[in-house]
Amino acid sequence: MNDAHRSGCPINLTLEVLGDKWSLLIIRDIIFGNKRHFRELLTQSLEGIASNILADRLKKLLEEGVLTKSDDPSHKQKALYSLTEKGIELLPVLAQMAMWGRKYMPVSEELAIRAQLLEEGGPRLWAEFMDELRERHLGIPLKKRPAGRPSVGARLQAAYEEVVARQKTAAAG
Amino acid sequence: MNDAHRSGCPINLTLEVLGDKWSLLIIRDIIFGNKRHFRELLTQSLEGIASNILADRLKKLLEEGVLTKSDDPSHKQKALYSLTEKGIELLPVLAQMAMWGRKYMPVSEELAIRAQLLEEGGPRLWAEFMDELRERHLGIPLKKRPAGRPSVGARLQAAYEEVVARQKTAAAG
DNA sequence: TTAACTAGTTGTATTTTACAACTAGTTGTA
DNA sequence: TACAACTAGTTGTAAAATACAACTAGTTAA
Numbered sequence: 001m002n003d004a005h006r007s008g009c010p011i012n013l014t015l016e017v018l019g020d021k022w023s024l025l026i027i028r029d030i031i032f033g034n035k036r037h038f039r040e041l042l043t044q045s046l047e048g049i050a051s052n053i054l055a056d057r058l059k060k061l062l063e064e065g066v067l068t069k070s071d072d073p074s075h076k077q078k079a080l081y082s083l084t085e086k087g088i089e090l091l092p093v094l095a096q097m098a099m100w101g102r103k104y105m106p107v108s109e110e111l112a113i114r115a116q117l118l119e120e121g122g123p124r125l126w127a128e129f130m131d132e133l134r135e136r137h138l139g140i141p142l143k144k145r146p147a148g149r150p151s152v153g154a155r156l157q158a159a160y161e162e163v164v165a166r167q168k169t170a171a172a173g
Numbered sequence: 174m175n176d177a178h179r180s181g182c183p184i185n186l187t188l189e190v191l192g193d194k195w196s197l198l199i200i201r202d203i204i205f206g207n208k209r210h211f212r213e214l215l216t217q218s219l220e221g222i223a224s225n226i227l228a229d230r231l232k233k234l235l236e237e238g239v240l241t242k243s244d245d246p247s248h249k250q251k252a253l254y255s256l257t258e259k260g261i262e263l264l265p266v267l268a269q270m271a272m273w274g275r276k277y278m279p280v281s282e283e284l285a286i287r288a289q290l291l292e293e294g295g296p297r298l299w300a301e302f303m304d305e306l307r308e309r310h311l312g313i314p315l316k317k318r319p320a321g322r323p324s325v326g327a328r329l330q331a332a333y334e335e336v337v338a339r340q341k342t343a344a345a346g
Numbered sequence: 347t348t349a350a351c352t353a354g355t356t357g358t359a360t361t362t363t364a365c366a367a368c369t370a371g372t373t374g375t376a
Numbered sequence: 377t378a379c380a381a382c383t384a385g386t387t388g389t390a391a392a393a394t395a396c397a398a399c400t401a402g403t404t405a406a
Contacts, residue, residue, distance in 0.1 A: 021363095048179070055385055101187035105190070111182040210353085224396095225356085226393095
């Protein structure tokens, strides 16, 4: 955490924190996969992060105030990683990157469905999702939960599983 | 350009192209600073990029189809770098990162003013700016230019210079 | 003719990343 | 109570990326 920044440009300062190939993937897994423990992040990482890199990035994200770490009451050794407001507000950045990747890179269908829903839902949906994250990570209760409608997190997850199920059917049949 | 991607996740694929500390800064200088030549990007880089890193990143961005390279008629040796549509559509990503950096990092005032205007203008302003970039980089003429109003690029630049001028006055007076 | 400008390349030291193995302690089960 | 599995990491080493300075080769304008 040296204060010797390369410049005071907002984009540069963001890149100094997040400009590598792993940090935003960790944030992604916490936000969209609800991965909260070291081992979850390590073994369920789609891209196969190394344990020393994961430990280093978690440390840096803690130092930068993007994450916090607390004890998990269920297990003396378990650490629970939570997003801060600063971390939660990375969702629009991730959404915008996901939209760009979906449009211009060779994404796989089941992993692109979340990006599609985030694009269709737009900033309104992002805000709703961020409120859910505030409840989950910061303990801030949701003011209004639209009656009879699953959460954004649940809808994204359901859409993903639906595509996977359809793919299995297509492959088998 | 190896096809061995770590995963088909849109966010991951975006990071595979742009996940380092320099690529998006080069895009930023092209978009907001209208830097089109190697030497401009090298010597006017706020953060001081090294020439071999710049050469390497330009090469990768060309390979990925984010930039194109052409001869500058004014000088046989000059290369002119232009954004593709894929590159132009990185503007929302940069805008979102700039907004996050402005909110959560120790930005300098004169470099944060553009981020502020991009935030206030929202996606409508981004779309207008992207049309200007399409004219400049792709030769696509602007359909409608609001009469008597400077371009978005000019407004961003003017706002920056205004802050710098005010800072000079304050420092001298 | 010459100085300054053009886009890079080359060599070397430092830093970062990747990969595998390992530590130290905790928990659930036989 | 012993033991296997699980917890969050650390350590050692090789490979890759980055930083820094010097340099190449050709072009342009005075």
